[in-house]
Amino acid sequence: MGEEVTYRVGIPVLGLRGENLGRLEKVLFTESRHQVTGLVVRSLESLHIVPLEKVTSVSGTEIRTHLTPNDLHQSPVFDPTQYEEVPPWFFPPGHHIELGALVTIKPLDVREQGEESAVSRRAFMGKSVALLASAIGISLLVPIGGYIMAAATTPVTDNWRDLGVKLQDLPLDEPVQRSFRAVSVSGWMRVPEDRSVWLIRHSGASDPWSEPEDQKKNLDSPLEEGHADPRLTVLSPICPHLGCEPQWHKGQKLFICPCHHSIYQLNGKVIGGPAPRPMDQLPVRISPDGSIAVIYEQFAIGIAAKVRLA
Amino acid sequence: MGQKIVEYLDERVRIRALMSFLLNEPMPGGSRWAYIPGSMVLFVLILQFITGMMLAFYYGGTPDHAWDSVNYIDHLTYRGVPVGRLIRGIHYWGSSIMVIAVGIHLLQVFLWGAYKRPREIMWLVGTVLLALTMTAAFSGYLLPWDERAYWGTIVGTNMIGLIPLVGEAIKDAIRGGVGLGALTLSHFFTLHTMILPTLFILFVMLHMVIFRRVGPAGPFSGTPEQNEATKDTFYPRQVLMDSFGMMGVFILILLLAILRPPGLESVANPSNAAYNPTPAWYFDWIFQLLKMIRPEIVGVVGLPVLIAVVLVLLPFLDKKPVRSPFKRPLSVLSTLFVLVSMVVLSIMAENGYKKLVDVDRAAMARGQVVFNQSGCIGCHTVFGKGGKIGPDLSEEGLVGHSEHWLTVQFVNSKAHFPDSIMPDFTYLTKQQQHDLSMYISSLGRMGWPDPTKAQ
């Protein structure tokens, strides 16, 4: 080793007494040993394999061996159909070979069955691999998809929250913001949090302001329709535009959102600004003694339809 | 279409050359079933990565949430399919199968003499991967934060504390304090989900790169010329064999996950001094051996050191090129001896544990009705509800009473405790006694409330 060996295709191969045996045609590479193990020499009649042990010296101009012409004649014939060229990354260290000259023996089944049927057999095996791999992949990905969706699709349960105020204590035709304690559930965790709603007690059922815009426009779901009360409207504090919180302006008698100035009337109707729909009405239940309970729903932001977030 | 993509990539990243480099690796002597264990390890490792990431989606790594989050995962269903239990089951059984696969891989490499020159460094990287596997198994054990996890980790880390001079410091560093607590859990979680996977990826890559440098060892018999003459490429035959192996392993893990889903004991209770922790089955033999070696310190320090030294030094001490196991009787016999001792020790350890009753869930549900209606709950508390005259039974299933012991206790408690004031429930039918014993055996082990159903 040490010194780099250069094999140059076409240089003469000399015998024991310096006679010309032929020319270097190819270099034989034993792939499973990562070693060059022989040379292919073209003599007048054919191609012969010379094992590396028989080679005494290699230089840029000639290769010396201790073979007689007869020895060469006895050595195995090189059958090009049994060999293939080696890709460059397999070049053994310490050897420099002109491209296209390094060959290695083909895999067994290619040699035995011939190129064509071996290739189709190999293609069949390749398909079987793909089949098995996809079977494993699919049977893993399906439960994983379900696993991820399982939490995403956990149904929200509707909880009636008592607001701790009585209807008779609310001012007439004047929105009041009322906060209450809610529980937000996320997976295994329940976090108490503060929520608020607007309460608007109407002076009379005939009052033109008493009917929420949602009802007029038929935006409500059965839940909200089933739990509406002409005496009281409950509005979500969340602006349907982009989720800010509109404030009640006493002087103008309007809700105005500070973010992009959507303007709403007392019943939630939009009369200005970018909001795509009225303020969202929430389901309400009033007991005979006047105590008020609501379901705190949340809806998709930025669209004209009132779509509940699951 | 596919052809076009290949052309596009070939022009830019030489995909064809890359693929043929990866797939046309020569296999001296041809493909064999004996070569699949390494691929099996890699497959299970990938499975662990995927399911582990999934578990981390819903896991809460603090003592006040870890147990709840695992219980939540156990109850996650999608269209009626218990996906959470399935994913956790794959991860749980995957760890056991991974330990087995690593063991088989190590054994095969040893018997084939494949660790010998020039593959010493590859073997060393392999021992690092073995250590990583064991550490991953140990650190994952704590994460559900149930009784078994807590007490198992107490014992495991205490053993580290026995190491002279540095032991205490290492133990406290691992625990993040003197006792087990929030920091221990986040330490273990970080170790299990960040440090170990990173190291796994690095060392697996190193293992593979070296593998490609030195090539597969090939069969232990036959001359190089014969092996060259019968050689095959890695793709497709060996890949196909590997795929069949993976399919088999996958089905095995899936079956285990479905038929024997992992349990969850009641939440870690540091005051439950009666709890008797048992190690994971693959540590059984060490557990048993440690019981036999006295003084204890010799075993605790000596055993792992001995194993490490033997594994690390092996390829450097055993330099004879002969690979065939038939010509290395000493190696084979000592391997056999070690294997048999491991099995015997494990069986001894398992026999030493109190067997928990296999609970039949239907009977358990009926037993709960008996418990609530036959007056038991008048004296005994279960999960905070019930009387205070008798002992709290919330974790009674973990004590390890046999069904026979329990039925005797129901009808004649004085047989066990002469001073017992418990009435003899002789009017219970045989069926009711069975159901009740199933229910009692389940306490502290299963039947947790479903957190996905809002109350």
Ligand code: FES
């Ligand atoms: S968020 Fe209210 S107007 Fe834009």
